[in-house]
Amino acid sequence: MKQHIQQVVKQIEIDYDVKVLYACESGSRAWGFPSKDSDYDVRFIYVHQKEWYLSIDHKRDVIEIPSRDKISIPIHELLDVSGWELTKALRLFRKSNPPLLEWLRSNIIYYQSFTTIDQMRHSAKNIFSPASCIYHYLNMAKGNFRDYLQGNEVKIKKYFYVLRPILAAKWIEKYNTIPPIKFEELVKDIINPGELKDEIATLLERKIAGEELTLEPKIDVINQYLTKEIEHLEHFTKNINIEIPDPTNMLDNLFRDTLEEVWG
Incomplete structure (x- = not known):
């Protein structure tokens, strides 16, 4: 199944003209209690080419297969694949989004490329709320x-x-x-x-x-x-209140650095 998931990731890159930075398992398989018929809950983070971001129009920032989107190869019936565009992921990261923090700590990694995800992992303890x-x-x-x-x-x-x-x-x-x-x-x-x-x-x-x-x-x-x-x-x-320094500037720089690293 891992090889098939990697094929799906590569096809997403081709069909949607993006680069996938990371793909992992996020559901019961990652949590350690899968059943024999459990879905493969694959979650990924991707980045568009630079021109995609240079637009006045808001664009869709998720890819969901097979629920709303499709790719040009068949996928296994147990696959549930969903991805967030990088700026969406970084905005949620800024809010200490628990599902995203779990993705970064998943023990089942299907694909990782470039340095962005390692930098996010390194920063997670400082952003954690x-x-x-x-x-x-x-x-x-x-x-x-x-x-x-x-x-x-x-x-x-x-x-x-x-x-x-x-x-x-x-x-x-x-x-x-x-x-x-x-x-x-x-x-x-x-x-x-x-x-x-x-x-x-x-x-x-x-x-x-x-x-x-x-x-x-x-x-x-x-x-x-x-x-x-x-x-x-x-x-x-009701009594917990811990102030977290605003990481926006650091995340802006990470986004810009990613565009340069991925697309040159």
């Missing part, structure tokens, strides 16, 4: 908890989509750093040994083994933990 990231993860957890885990019977695989953002937020609270992308690393550090940790481990084993994990009775010990931590983090976020 604990408040912005905790708000993001907390809101994600609250939405998924509300939508998927309120009945007596739930799709218990959805627990991962509440547990992971809660644990990422707890990591930030504990260490004031960007959380690791691997789910098991978060569990190992944040959850104390006991019934809760055992239930999570069992759930993880079942999902990775390929069990469907359809509607089943909810797991009370996990629900209780999530309810408690959502309430705690809501209170915690």
